[in-house]
Amino acid sequence: MTRPDDPDRMDTAGEWRGTTLLQPGWLAFIGAVGAADPHAHAAVQVLIVTDGVVELTDPHQVRRPVRAAIIPTRVRHALHADPSVRATMLYLDPASGAGRCLTARLAGPHHDRIEQWEAAARALLPPAGLGAAGDAARDPATLVRGWSTPARGRHPALQHALRTLPQLLHGPVRLADLAGAAGISVSRLGHLFTAELALPFPPYLRWARLRRAMELAAGGASLTRAAHGAGFADSSHLTRVTREMFGLAPSRLLAALPSNTP
Incomplete structure (x- = not known):
């Protein structure tokens, strides 16, 4: 069981309060989120905001609010959140089937821009919109399974x-x-x-x-x-x-x- 009500663990986490899930090929954080300094993942990140406002800043210093975004590996960005934000952040191993699927969809000359991240989310998250995405956000494994389609074999x-x-x-x-x-x-x-x-x-x-x-x-x-x-x-x-x-x-x-x- 997770221990989100343990006061020592909560104090350590600051604004970030929730559950971290660790599974083969992916990890996810679900809960209240705070700010994150500029950074670049070695994983493909899927961000789904379920309550509140999250702003992303891309490498071109464009900053704007998003409801959902898919951010490729090695792209430096920052996250800003108001105090009420709840979200799911899913990190896909680039070697996994789901990670490879999303990486292929994010390739292109504008892969490091917020508008591309939002477009990828609109295309790849459940088509019924944020209501359905919110349901999936509570169970990220459903998203991972949907993206883990058979792909060409690795070398x-x-x-x-x-x-x-x-x-x-x-x-x-x-x-x-x-x-x-x-x-x-x-x-x-x-x-x-x-x-x-x-x-x-x-x-x-x-x-x-x-x-x-x-x-x-x-x-x-x-x-x-x-x-x-x-x-x-x-x-x-x-x-x-x-x-x-x-x-x-x-x-x-x-x-x-x-x-x-x-």
């Missing part, structure tokens, strides 16, 4: 690297090691990450480590132990990466995680 070497990577996250991970195990050159494997996931290997590795740290925290590990178990140098390193990717301190996400501890 076998990339598949091998993606299967191997989670086993190595507790320590140093070199692209050369993954390439050697997959029987491919380093440059070729690096190209496959960028070409098929729209994300170079280093940010994908940081994203994988961050997910692993969240899994460990959900199992009851302290922030320091979660950081070390996911291959970060220390909790400060984990904090820097979380701020880079979410514009938040890790405590704001971890405070809302389901816990396996009593």
